[in-house]
Amino acid sequence: MHENQQYLFQVNLKGMISLLSEHLYSNPSTFVRELLQNGVDAITAFRTIHEDHEGCLRIYLPDNARAEMIFEDNGIGLKEEEIHKFLAVIGESSKREAFEAKDYIGKFGIGLLSCFVVSNEIIVESRSAFSEKAVRWTGKSDGTYSILEIEEPRSIGTRVILLPKEEFKHLFEPGVFQRNLAYYGEALPMPIYLHYNAAITWINESGARWLNPRASKEELLAIGRKTFNTGFLDAFPISSVNGGVKGVAFVSLYKTQFTGKQSHKLYLKRMFMSEDDCHLLPKWAFFIRCIFNADGLDATASRESLVYNDTLKAAQNEISQSIKSYLKTIDIVDPDIYQKLVSTHYLHLKAIAAEDHELLMVFMDDLLFETNKGPRSYRSIRHLEQTIYYTPNINDFKQIHRIAGSQGILVINAGYTFEEALLKKISQLHPDLKIEQLSPESLLNTFHSVDLQNSAELLDFENRAAVVLQPLNCSCSLKHFNPADTPAIYIGAHEDIDAKSTQESSGFNPLEATLGMFTKKTKVIQPLLCLNVDNKLVKSITGIKDPYLFPSIIHILYVQALMLGKYPVSDREMNLFNEALHNLVIMGMDNFINI
Numbered sequence: 001m002h003e004n005q006q007y008l009f010q011v012n013l014k015g016m017i018s019l020l021s022e023h024l025y026s027n028p029s030t031f032v033r034e035l036l037q038n039g040v041d042a043i044t045a046f047r048t049i050h051e052d053h054e055g056c057l058r059i060y061l062p063d064n065a066r067a068e069m070i071f072e073d074n075g076i077g078l079k080e081e082e083i084h085k086f087l088a089v090i091g092e093s094s095k096r097e098a099f100e101a102k103d104y105i106g107k108f109g110i111g112l113l114s115c116f117v118v119s120n121e122i123i124v125e126s127r128s129a130f131s132e133k134a135v136r137w138t139g140k141s142d143g144t145y146s147i148l149e150i151e152e153p154r155s156i157g158t159r160v161i162l163l164p165k166e167e168f169k170h171l172f173e174p175g176v177f178q179r180n181l182a183y184y185g186e187a188l189p190m191p192i193y194l195h196y197n198a199a200i201t202w203i204n205e206s207g208a209r210w211l212n213p214r215a216s217k218e219e220l221l222a223i224g225r226k227t228f229n230t231g232f233l234d235a236f237p238i239s240s241v242n243g244g245v246k247g248v249a250f251v252s253l254y255k256t257q258f259t260g261k262q263s264h265k266l267y268l269k270r271m272f273m274s275e276d277d278c279h280l281l282p283k284w285a286f287f288i289r290c291i292f293n294a295d296g297l298d299a300t301a302s303r304e305s306l307v308y309n310d311t312l313k314a315a316q317n318e319i320s321q322s323i324k325s326y327l328k329t330i331d332i333v334d335p336d337i338y339q340k341l342v343s344t345h346y347l348h349l350k351a352i353a354a355e356d357h358e359l360l361m362v363f364m365d366d367l368l369f370e371t372n373k374g375p376r377s378y379r380s381i382r383h384l385e386q387t388i389y390y391t392p393n394i395n396d397f398k399q400i401h402r403i404a405g406s407q408g409i410l411v412i413n414a415g416y417t418f419e420e421a422l423l424k425k426i427s428q429l430h431p432d433l434k435i436e437q438l439s440p441e442s443l444l445n446t447f448h449s450v451d452l453q454n455s456a457e458l459l460d461f462e463n464r465a466a467v468v469l470q471p472l473n474c475s476c477s478l479k480h481f482n483p484a485d486t487p488a489i490y491i492g493a494h495e496d497i498d499a500k501s502t503q504e505s506s507g508f509n510p511l512e513a514t515l516g517m518f519t520k521k522t523k524v525i526q527p528l529l530c531l532n533v534d535n536k537l538v539k540s541i542t543g544i545k546d547p548y549l550f551p552s553i554i555h556i557l558y559v560q561a562l563m564l565g566k567y568p569v570s571d572r573e574m575n576l577f578n579e580a581l582h583n584l585v586i587m588g589m590d591n592f593i594n595i
């Protein structure tokens with residue numbers, strides 16, 4: 001070994017070809033896209049010398065006349081030295097350094113290798129616009145290639161010839177190939193013709209009508225229906241200067257989930273790229289599906305995604321503004337669509353309104369909230385209520401909604417984080433309106449307490465009921481509350497962040513005290529059965545001391561309260577309930593009625 005001697009990396013050509021051709025792309029049909037793209041780039045290059053050159057692509061499938069597929073373009077072609085330089089050197093591309101590089105789709109110099117997935121060799125026959133002679137290059141997947149001059153005259157352009165591998169012959173069947181060509185190339189600006197036996201099909205005849213600013217709304221909606229196989233509520237144009245994005249956004253007819261991913265159609269320089277939005281849409285746009293094209297954004301090497309850079313972020317920002325502008329005017333442009341939009345997509349609109357003041361002003365009154373009295377618009381809530389109560393999570397809402405209903409209180413379920421933020425924003429806009437958070441505990445505090453010190457009988461009753469409920473991990477409390485015909489209300493266990501308990505515990509366990517400084521301690525509040533002393537039934541059982549009758553009635557009230565509160569009833573609780581009824585029956589219907 002010599003010090004400072006420089007060595008060169010060695011490349012295992014066969015491994016490299018297999019890595020790039022088989023593992024970079026997720027789909028064996030990728031070669032269709034790569035060949036289309038090379039043909040389009042070659043025509044674009046030719047137009048730099050002949051501006052009006054009418055480019056076209058022709059694909060001849062294996063048929064009765066031939067076993068191989070020919071992919072032909074009338075682009076700029078390649079000279080022999082260019083073939084040695086660009087086709088035979090992995091990673092070399094004529095497009096990267098070119099003056100008009102931004103107009104080309106390719107740049108990595110690896111796309112052609114995708115043909116090795118479906119064919120053991122790639123033949124490229126080409127005549128350059130700068131040469132009289134055509135050449136044939138034959139590249140093999142073992143990394144060897146040969147080159148020959150073609151004797152017969154050829155017109156300018158390139159033909160790529162592939163002999164399909166047995167296992168991929170199905171990709172070259174006319175129906176399958178046509179679908180793939182349309183999938184990738186439908187929006188390309190030069191005609192693509194598919195030849196099979198005597199038939200010729202023009203693949204992209206309809207073109208990218210969605211890019212035409214003169215396309216009517218009806219046309220756009222029809223394109224959306226055909227592309228996504230579903231109808232849409234509305235369609236509107238979107239665009240961004242950054243990244244040169246243009247396209248159409250379709251508003252979903254149906255409610256969409258926050259978690260579900262929508263599929264889109266994203267084209268890069270009019271070549272299909274992805275069904276993902278590749279970060280071009282804002283996070284909240286779940287109810288939007290897009291067909292769009294970007295002329296000024298960069299693809300990753302696999303060409304299945306966009307490079308996440310500043311231009312992409314700026315484009316996302318502009319598109320987000322495009323969508324917001326639509327939302328801000330739709331109530332004036334088309335009140336009918338506006339109504340359908342708010343009634344279907346109110347959740348998403350709330351998320352947007354929580355972060356955008358202008359949109360909040362547009363939608364606020366019509367935004368729907370889930371309340372314990374059913375779905376209500378903010379307009380109807382603020383007209384009827386002086387104080388608007390809300391629960392910040394679904395568990396609290398479940399606990400509260402019945403009790404609050406029986407108290408005549410309207411409670412909003414602000415289960416999504418943005419709903420609480422939204423209500424806080426609204427409260428700043430309407431200072432006259434009180435907006436208050438409600439918890440099961442705070443609601444309980446609105447019940448009037450019972451003067452147990454002056455009523456030995458009630459105190460004794462509460463204690464005995466507590467003993468019956470204790471094995472069920474439930475405590476008991478007597479209260480006065482409305483309505484009087486509700487004998488008992490159950491409030492389930494819930495967690496409460498209790499800063500006080502963190503400080504108090506420090507004296508006992510040093511470790512706990514240390515941890516307590518970093519972690520918020522949650523205090524679990526035990527379930528509670530709240531018995532209503534104003535209720536006729538409760539009043540009539542306070543004096544009952546029978547060891548069978550009393551627990552049976554408490555068990556029945558307990559399970560009834562669970563059911564009224566829509567809490568799940570376990571087998572154990574159901575058995576207790578049945579047993580209690582059985583006890584009552586045994587003790588005689590007369591006694592039962594006399595209670």
Ligand SMILES: Nc1ncnc2c1ncn2[C@@H]1O[C@H](COP(=O)(O)OP(=O)(O)OP(=O)(O)O)[C@@H](O)[C@H]1O
Binds near residue numbers: 042
């Ligand atoms: N149909 C064609 N006409 C003219 N030149 C072509 C054609 N196909 C390929 N080439 C040449 O071969 C080079 C390599 O092609 P390849 O598809 O491997 O990569 P690329 O298109 O440059 O980049 P990418 O990997 O991003 O697709 C191209 O840069 C181009 O110079």
